[in-house]
Amino acid sequence: MCGITGWVAFEQDLTxxxxTVAAMTAxxxxxxxxxxxxxLFRHAALGHRRLAVIDPPGGRQPMTAGTPAGPVTLVHSGEVYNHTALRAELTARGHRFTTRSDTEVVLRGYxxxxxxxxxxxxxMYAFALWDERRQRLVLVRDRMGVKPLYLHRTHDGLLFGSEPKAVLANPVFxxxxxxxxxxxxxxxxxxxxxxLWKDLREVEPGTVVTVDRAGMRERTYWRLETTEHTDDAxxxxxxVAALLGEIMPQQLVSDVxxxxxxxxGLDSSAVTALAxxxxxxxxxxxxxxxVDFAGYEENFRPDELRETPDAPYIREVVAHLGADHRTVLLDSRSLLDPALRRAVVGARDxxxxxxxxxxxxxxxFRAIREQATVALSGEFADELFGGYAWFHHPAARDADTFPWLAFQNTYTADRTEPLRPELREALDIGGYVADEYASAVARVEHLPGEDAFERRMRTSSHLHITRLVRxxxxxxxxxxxxxxxxxxVPxxxxxxxxxxxxxxxxxxxxDGREKGLLxxxxxxLLPRSVTERVKSPYPSTQDTGYAAALQRQARDVLADRDHQVFAVFDRDWVRRTADAAPAAVTGAARTGLERFLDFHVWSDAYDPELTVP
Structure with missing residues (x-):
């Protein structure tokens, strides 16, 4: 999978x-x-951290190919699933390979x-090529944006990295x-x-960025296009079944x-059955x-998002397929460890x-990593096949905003309530969301003759595939x-x-139901109970002691009256919520405390120059 970073500066000698490049890479x-x-080159520097998956001995990076006019060097993150076919095509064109890695296929392909x-x-990939022959950097991100890539323009070039932290490690930023x-x-x-960082942006999926002395240019090589569907039901x-059957063998290629x-659920169970x-x-x-929580199944209470616990269905799938299964059981104490919060915020940046x-x-994932290096996930199916409740809830479906925001629940309630009133007013979230919605809808292409309902559902699908799923x-x-x-992510x-x-x-x-096509x-391939199961999101602990512990942690932060977190969060809201009865700290209140504690940790770790009203 790996991580990449680099620096291009046409007015400096980076050798x-x-x-600095080692610090960015670290x-x-x-x-x-x-x-x-x-x-290191005179005007470019590349860094790479490797998770060895394909050809562990041969895929070391940065990888360089020599040419008569100068070297071309690649740093690559992710996996190219059709590398075997491309290798054969390139070999037929006269290229000679010294490794079995997909990295060398990308390099030779360039x-x-x-x-x-x-x-x-x-x-799924994000990669950077420094072409010494042309004094040019080429950045490429995969079509769906599975692998991240960020860049910052400088006066004489740019900085880039798989995550913001790599760019932040350079004092230029x-x-x-x-x-x-x-x-x-x-x-x-x-x-x-x-x-989140000013003057740092994410490269859009399906995009090629080139940087040379003439400046920076971007080219979209893939976008979600509208075409007529002529197949019957x-x-x-x-x-769809045939495509899944073709995709899975490629996804399972691994040397680890x-x-x-x-x-x-349907999505992960489908991936499991195909694998x-x-x-x-x-x-x-x-x-x-x-993953499961101690006592979760025995004490499960249906809520606005989850009708059933996962465990019974997992057991059915495991028995049906004969899989070798392990459940990672967690308790609230481990989830509330301050070191874990710091790790999560650090991972997210x-x-x-x-x-x-x-x-x-x-x-x-830490537990899985003890036994495996690669895992397959059912992510993307809900966005693609229409699995979320708000696809089918008339009020959310027909609202002139993002459907997941119109469908009010714990995570889409007013996210600004815990903030200082002056900041809430300056943010104008209502206006911001309206502008973003208008911009997103403007990108949707429709077919001639589509009726109003089909236009609405195409728009909703487009928003999910180009926005939410990312x-x-x-x-x-x-x-x-x-x-x-x-x-x-098959x-x-x-x-x-x-x-x-x-x-x-x-x-x-x-079949008249959500995700009927899938x-x-x-x-x-699956038990009927699983194919008939209603969508249930990733689980969240229902232990009432969890909220009480959040309150205690929030009260500890309240004691630090001069902390930067109170430039953003309303101290009175935090105090009221921290002093409420623990049973009342659910939904938006619990989420608000989580965000408050995260912001406290983030501010300490990243020391931002924060400019707010």
Missing amino acids: GQGD TLAERGPDESGTR LEWGEAVAERLTG PRRVDTGCLRELAGFTKAPGWS ETTVER PQCVLLSG ARHQRETGGKLRTFS MPIGLGDIDSSMLLL AMLDRKDRMSMAAGLEVR FADHRLVEYVYNAPWALKTV RQAVAP
């Missing part, structure tokens, strides 16, 4: 900046625990096709955060390119131990992992405030890479996304 050590490497190599890749930076943190629209189901994340089928064909037994939903995932992918990437675990394969996106809504709900495609 003497080895210590911030990504958790992404790449196996190896570290840097390469030598053959230039930056157009991006269009030929299938997978000013650590500034202002009111504008905070809007997205509260708005949750996943604005394209947004970063039966053919559509068959095609692998497993599947299993929650007992198990492939394992049976090739030999070997599939390993699966899940920002105070996102999801609390035990993030911290339990990090603990799960937040979900970023969360999984950050938590997994903080544990040195590579998580692959449902994010662009061929599947292109096909399903363009299927009419009636086919996505072919249910029918995988029904032969």
Whole structure:
């Protein structure tokens, strides 16, 4: 999976900046625990941290190819799933390979096709190439944005990194955060390119960025396009099943131990069944992992998001497929460890405030990493096939805003309530969200003759695939890479996304239910109880002692009256919430405390120059 970083400066000699580049690279050590490497040129420097997955002996980076006009050097993060086919094509064109790695395929592909190599890749990746021949840097990010990539323009070049922390490690970068930076943190629209840090932005998915002495240019090599869907219902189901069958063998290529994340829901169970089928064909037994909380199943209480606990369905899938399964059992004490909160905030590079939903995932991934290096996930299916409740809730579906914000629940309630009144007014979150919604809707292409309902559902699908899912992918990437675990996302394969996106809504709900198309495609592989199960999000602890402990931690922070956190959060709100009865600290109140504590930790760790009213 790995982490990449670098620096281009056309008015400096970077050959003497080895210590700075090493410091930038070191911030990504958790992404790449196996190896570290840097390469310095006069006007460019590249850093790489490696998680060895394909060809561990041969895939070391930075990787350089010599040419008569000068070297081309690559740092690469992620996986290229069609590297075997590309290797064969390049070999036929006269290229000679010295490794089995997908990294060398990308490098040789660039030598053959230039930056157009991006269009030929299938997978999840972010990479940087320094072409010494042309004094040019080329940055490429995968189509769906599974792998992150950030950049900062400087007066004579740029800084880049897999995560903001790599750029922050360079003293050239000013650590500034202002009111504008905070809007997205509260708005949750996943604005394209947004970063919490001023003058640092995320490279958009499906984009090639080139930097040379003439400046910086960007080219979109893939976007979600609207095309007519001509297959009938039966053919559509068959095609989805066939695509999943083609995708899975590529996703399972690995030279290190692998497993599947299993929650007992339709999405993860489908991935598990497809992987198990492939394992049976090739030999070997599939390993699966899940997370649970002590006493959760026995004391489960249905809430606004979850009707049932996961455990019974997990057991059914494991028994049905004969998987080798392990449940990682957590308790509130481990989830409330201040060191864990610091690790989560450090992995995120920002105070996102999801609390035990993030911290339990990090603990799960740490436990998995003891036995496996690669895990497959069911992420992206809800956004692609229409699985979320708000796809089907008329008030949320028909609202002129992002559906996940219109569907009021714990995570979409007023996220500004805990903030200082002056800051709330300056943020104008209502206006910000409205502007972002208008911008997002303007990108949607419609077919001639689509009726109002189909236009609405196409728009909703587009918003989920180009906005919401990127937040979900970023969360999984950050938590997994903080544990040195590579998580692959089969449902994010662009061929599947292109096909399903363009299927009419009636086919996505072919049996009259959410994700009907996926249910029918995988029904032969799974127990009926699982294919009929209603969507249940990632679990969150229901232990009332958890909220009480959050309150105690918040009271400790309140004692530090001069802390920067109170430039953002309303001290009176924090005090009221910290002193309330623990049973009342649920939903938005509990989430607010999580965000407050995260911001406190983030401020201490990152020492931002904060400019707010």
